[in-house]
Every structure is written in C-alpha cells, then in structure tokens.
Amino acid sequence: MAGSCFADRLAKHVPLSDVEKKALARLEENPRRVKRGAMIQRVNETVTELFVLRHGRVMSFVILPDGSRQILRVYFPGDFIGSASTVYSKAPESLVALDDAVVCPFDKHALRRLLEEFPRVAALLFLLSNAERVAMTDRLASLGRTSAKARVAAFLLDIFNRVRLTDDSITDSFDLKLTQEEIGDAIGLTSVHVNRMVRQMELEGLISRANGRISLLDIKRLEEIGHYTNRHKDMDLDWLPAA
Amino acid sequence: MAGSCFADRLAKHVPLSDVEKKALARLEENPRRVKRGAMIQRVNETVTELFVLRHGRVMSFVILPDGSRQILRVYFPGDFIGSASTVYSKAPESLVALDDAVVCPFDKHALRRLLEEFPRVAALLFLLSNAERVAMTDRLASLGRTSAKARVAAFLLDIFNRVRLTDDSITDSFDLKLTQEEIGDAIGLTSVHVNRMVRQMELEGLISRANGRISLLDIKRLEEIGHYTNRHKDMDLDWLPAA
C-alpha cells in the first residue's frame, strides 16, 4: 500500500538536507491508525493539532445549516492536513478518513519549533500552502463557471493525477474511494446527477468502470471537457534558499 | 483614501520587531500607480514578481475557454497578491485594478532573502497563506452548495468585512466598486440574476443602495441567508515564535 512521508514529498520539489529531513520526520513520530469513516477532526472543535497523512485518504468538508455537505479537499499520503489550525483555534472544517488510514498528529508548538529552527522549511511550507491555494482557485472556477459534466471530468482528472503523485504504478486506472454522493458533494451536484454524467461519459467511451476502479480512456478529451490544467507539472520551487 | 502597508497589516496579528518591520517595508520600495482597469498581471505570462497592494482594489480572475470569467478574489490595501508566482513561473491568474491603485512589486528573490533572514516572517506568511486558503474554502462551499441569494449575501458581507479591516470609518455602508456583472463572475451567476437577487434583497429591506454605495441594513439576517461566518474575528496567531 502506498505510504509517503512528508519529507519525501517535499524533497520531490527541493533538495533537503539530512538535518531538515530528520526534523520533518519528527513530526511523524506518533502515527495513529484511523478506520475508514472515522472522524479525525470535527468542525468547531478546539484544535491545536495538525497532521501529516501517511497512508490512505482523508477528506475535509463542512456541513451547511440546511444539512448539505461541501467536500473541500481530498488528501493523499504525504499531504499536510488540518493546516487551518495554524490560524484558527476552532476547526473550520471536519476531517474524515475515506480509507483505513494512518495520520501523524503533532502539536502546533512542534510546528513552531520547526519553523524557528528551519527557516527554509518554513519557506517551503509557505510555498506549498500557496500551491494549495491555487488548487483551490481551480476548483472555484470549476464550480462557478462550468457544467456538471465538466466538473466531473475535472474532478476525476484531479484525483487521478494526485493519486499518481504517490503511486507510480498507476497509469490510467485508479480507485476513487468515493461514492457518487461524495463526488457530488465535492463538486456541487446531487448524486443523481453525478450518476447521469458518469453514465454518459461511460457511454461516450471517455471512462470505464469495474468494481470501484475507474479508467480514464481518453485523457486528452477529458481535459478539454473539464477545462483541466495539471498544475503539478510546472511547479517551480528552485529559487528557494539553498540547503 | 485608505492605504495600508504590509507590515501594519501583519502587525495587527502579531507584534513585529522594528527590524522585521523595516525588512517588510523594503518590499514596498517601488510603489507603482495603476489606473482603474489596468492589467497588472496576465494569465500564462512569465512572472517573477509579487506585489503588496498599498492603495485601491485589485481582483484576480481566470477566463475559461468558452469566454466566461471566474473572479477568484478581490484584494484590499495591505494584501499580499500574486503569491502564485512563488510556486509557478507562469501566472495561473490575471490581476486587474478595480480602482486607481498603488501596487508595490518586488522580485521573488527579494522574498527569498526576506524568508532567509527572517524566519518569523516566513512563518507568518505561511499562516496568512493558510488563512487565505480557509477563505477560499468558504467561497467553495458558497458556490457549491448555496442558492443565488445566499451567495450574493455572503459576498456582500465578505467585501464589507474586508473593507472594514482597512477602513475603520465604515460602519454599515461601503463602496463595492464592482459591477453586477463582476459580482456574478465572482459568485458564479449571470449579471441578470445578480440584479434580480440584489433587487429582491432591496425590496425586503436587507440592503439599500445609493450612487454606488451599498448599505447593509440587516446584517444578522444577511449572515443567516448567506451562511456567513466572519473568519477575521477569531484568528489566533499568538503561538508563533516571539519576536
């Protein structure tokens, strides 16, 4: 099963010194198993912890007063999650495991010490947070300005490309680990309509499905339909302070 | 006219040392006037600059292949803009002045030097970037899961509260400096429908309008309608390294 530590993930962008790697590894000293469906953090709860996700998948979401849910983000191994608690003492979003997962909680004061001692890591975290913000703007444009079909296409491509970041064995088919209702909650549609779109894309030969796995059969056309741009390709962090 | 430097804005969250303030002030050494409507940054252009917005207002947006526009964010004096160029060498979004404005461009290598020398500032920027990300998730939930009326209400409240951050004189009425078409592009609606919602809210006594200024007459109900939570209130950055 694909697992990924935070240091490795960061090192994919910028070379890290051994000291830095070791310091980052300390954030993951307390791995904790969580079962599929388990709540890792509840909205409005007082929080002082952040997490590195080591194994499995996690989603963040909010529930609106009318009961509807907006899934904000799906996280993969090596992702830094719950970063909102660096700024707010009450969690603005909930975190639930989509999978049997392993998360590594650490106190924000451990983060503070890391930031103090390793300015280069602080800078790197700043950059990655900016990258997250850009990912968010892509979703915003998708929700605000594109059709149901485009949203589904963009969402599938997004998950696909992020799965591939941590799992090289994947070429065109992958486990979504989300119900159609969850997909809908992520992209602002009802499960019924997600199903119609998925069905349609299947008929058109854009995707195929078999026991929970999705295959993207025509990535190029999916990218067109979803107005998708892969942001992972052209990240450029080399200008950072040298190690 | 309300202007605000970056250091002052940051100092509202955390006490800054004089050295730090001075270092931050150096980012603003090259103020540049831009006229209303002027493009500050064009999407896909190679960029190595970031900006602090000193005066006026700026918006970021993308244009989709079908010509529709998604406004991603409206920026106010003291905001740090164009942070995507810390991660991408081609701008993922365009920047246009909504106002006659003053921006202070600085090279990302100036930022690098700042981050190297002042880890505490690096940490602070990291936190503010996280706050931006949370603001983004609020908009995502708004676009994905709420009605046209709710979106308009939430949008007005958001702008209102952010205007107030830099201008204490404002109590309940403010200049939006956006056409109804732009509002629509920000919240995923057509200008026609924005107009209907605004009209309706006016009839219901929730807001009133006079020569471009908007007054929020019933903030409490607007917050309910828009499912709005003011995130500026309970930010907590005190746990950061001491000066």
Added chain:
DNA sequence: CGTGAGATTGATTTCTATCAAAATATGTGG
C-alpha cells in the same frame, strides 16, 4: 446632447434538483 456602459425587466429555455422506485452491491451476524 449623444454615446455607451451598466442596470432593470420580461419571456423563454435549459440545466440540475427533487422525488420516487428499482436494481445492485456490500457488508454483517449468525
């Protein structure tokens, strides 16, 4: 004044939600 951008209103269409039911799949306790 005339011109053009923006606001407003009405009529109609389109997309997506909602409601309802059936069909499949998944999981669990015995």
Added chain:
DNA sequence: CCACATATTTTGATAGAAATCAATCTCACG
C-alpha cells in the same frame, strides 16, 4: 457461507432555479 440489512447505483418523471435572449431604461461623461 448464507441470508438479511444497508448502502450505493441506476433510471424515470417532474419541478425549480438560474441562464439566455431581448428590450428598455438610466446615468455618467466626453
């Protein structure tokens, strides 16, 4: 390992929200 309970997917019919199309109106400004 089966049988039942529950969750998820699928399909159809209908309703509703917002888009689109098309004028008209208003107002700031050269």
